[in-house]
Amino acid sequence: MRELHPDHDRVVAALTVPELAPIIDLVVWAGHDGEPAAFAANHLGSVRLEADGTHHVLSGIDPIPSEDPMAFLPYDAECAEPGPRLSTSNAYPYAAPRLLSFFSHPDRSPDLAIVHTPRHYFPDEGGHVGEHGSLDVIQSRAPLILAGPRVRRQGYAAAHARLVDVGPTMAVLAGVPEDDLVDRHGDPVDGRVLHEHLLPGEPRPVVGILWDGAHCGDLLHLAESGELPGVARLIERGVALRGGAVAQFPSVTLTNHTSILTGVGPGRHGVLGNVYFDRASGERVVPNDAATWHRSSEWLHGHVRTVFEMVADHVAPQGFPRSASIDEAIDRGADYSTMQLIRASGDARGADGLTDQLPDPHTSPFNVDPAHLEDHYFSWGVQVDDLGLQQIRQLWADPATAPRLTWWANVVTDAGHHGGGPRSAMARASLRQSDARLVAFLDHLEAIGALEEVTLVLTADHGFEGADPSVTGSWAPALDALGISYRDEGPGLIYLA
Ligand SMILES: [Zn+2]
Structure with missing residues (x-):
């Protein structure tokens, strides 16, 4: 200090x-x-x-x-x-x-x-x-829904958690021993396993889905109103916390993606904000930008462990990815990673350089209102999320070769809430289209006979206020x-x- x-x-x-x-x-x-x-x-x-x-x-x-x-x-x-x-x-x-x-x-x-x-x-x-970005409860309240064979079926529960709990909980469900939820110095993570919502059992595949900036209250309200059938299917098979999961401060994107996926707060993982200053290097660091999105390992400290690294330490290689990180900046240790594909492309523009290769948002089967595509960020979110669905369907083509831990970050919800504020038509359209992608994935899991085997986690990185x-x-x-x-x-x- x-x-x-x-x-x-x-x-x-x-x-x-x-x-x-x-x-x-x-x-x-x-x-x-x-x-x-x-x-x-x-x-x-x-x-x-x-x-x-x-x-x-x-x-x-x-x-x-x-x-x-x-x-x-x-x-x-x-x-x-x-x-x-x-x-x-x-x-x-x-x-x-x-x-x-x-x-x-x-x-x-x-x-x-x-x-x-x-x-x-x-x-x-x-x-x-x-x-x-605030310390306050609404901007810090991300949704948290757990579903599947290892989750107690409670429906809507008057409970809350913290986002630093999400990674440790996913890691243990995927087979990481609880006594190994430590950093490379041997210090325990800041979060805890949410045992009160879990059932004992064998390690199983875990799919964590993040809808960036999805507003907890409105998401649960729309699910209860029948407008988010995918979310409702998850809640039928598990629990939705009314109080969601409390983000780390500041309640901004990259700080909290990192806290979810490492189980520690910003003072330990080093991603202090979407933009911050580093006195040691004398540099202003802007990690949350399409042009730098794929370079997270440059600011994420080496002594913290990501959930992907924890899984790699405990699940033997089997010739297919043990873990997968879809459209997520904090991907260190994942066997499959979208950002690794971008790094391997050698395009210095990062994700910006790949925009030409993303699906056409105007032909997206998930975007309903073409007017929303006039917002550049929203339009890019539609593209990234459509590509995300393609990636997760490929990774889950066959349950026998699916990753033990799959993490799928979605973007358009953040764009919808920034553009219109919570409860706006644009925000709700972003939730509905993300839900439609979720339904497509759940239907796919059902078709391959895997739906009963997978633990699903739906969360976000922060809340929103108007x-x-x-x-x-x-x-x-x-x-x-x-x-x-x-x-x-x-x-x-x-x-x-
Ligand atoms: Zn965010």
């Missing part, structure tokens, strides 16, 4: 003025005073957060009085208002452990982080109508007025010189 910068107090004071409250939800950092602790402040007050969940108010009132991971449930409660206006009416699950992990990287953690209010709209700096286009502005002038040298990556990750 870094020492506090000499200008730290001035920076926090400048960012916690009432004038910035519409756009700044919280300023967060970590430090030592005796024990390592996390801190949060805004215009209402400041608090010290200990790892065991204890809050010590330092000034004013506690800016984050709730850490309830089940806040805004049932789903009607989330839909009833456009989003909390104050941090005191929001919830921030596992605030201390998540912040302590985020701030524990010696080179890549910023000095402090600014959490946008859910309503902040910042299109000039990359913001969208639908956004995520911004308010009338709430704009930037904190940059407040920082500039201090006359100090700083970098702001994200925006919101503040590195002081």
Whole structure:
């Protein structure tokens, strides 16, 4: 954990003025005073957060009085208002452990982080109508559904988990001994196996499916309404957690793909955000970009183990892939990997260079509204996800040669939620078309007689909230007025010189 910068107090004071409250939800950092602790402040007050969940108010009132991971449930409660206006009416699950992990990287953690209010709209700096990244419960709530022969059939359960639990749970179901859920230093992973939802049994093939940014509440609502028959089929054969799985902070894509697939938080795996600064190399790192998507091993630390590496350590080679990573950046150790195919192509443009070879989105059998293809990201998502379905059907052509662990990342759901915000026509269209691909895959498993043998996991990397286009502005002038040298990556990750 870094020492506090000499200008730290001035920076926090400048960012916690009432004038910035519409756009700044919280300023967060970590430090030592005796024990390592996390801190949060805004215009209402400041608090010290200990790892065991204890809050010590330092000034004013506690800016984050709730850490309830089940806040805004049932789903009607989330839909009833456009989003909390104050941090005191929001919830921030596992605030201390998540912040302590985020701030524990010696080179890549910023000095402090600014959490946008859910309503902040910042299109000039990359913001969208639908956004995520916050410490808050809705942007951190990813769906989690487990289904298959090793899963207790509970239907919709009033429960939650954490995304760091997903990889360890998949690894154990696939045959990794629980006592080997450790990194290369022998330290246990941060997540835990979700035994309360599992049945004992032999290792079986596991298929993990990620719908990037799929909104937990809306996904379950549509499944219950009969609009997502594939998801409903999974829930019939297992469990859907109402509280989903809590993302790591920041609730952004690559940080959480990495946390899912390694079982550890960002301070350990090193992917601090979709963009961050590395003091050791003096470089700004932008891992979450189509042009760099296939280079994850360059920023993922060597001492963490991916679930693919864990499977490779325990499942003997048999002449076909033991594990497969479809359209996933964090693919290290997978026998089959889309990103490895891109690396092998030698095209320096990465996934961008392969766009010409992707299926035509205009002839996709899964995209219903051609107008959505005018959004470039959505259109690319349709292409990538159609190719993903082709890959998983090939990998699962014959159950006798199918991987023990298959991981299939889907993109279009993130595009739909960014473009329209949660519950929008575009977001729901992205969920429906992802469900149609899921149905195609489940029908395929059924046709080859494998559906009863496979454990299926459906999750995402973060949630989403809708911004308010009338709430704009930037904190940059407040920082500039201090006359100090700083970098702001994200925006919101503040590195002081
Ligand atoms: Zn994402």
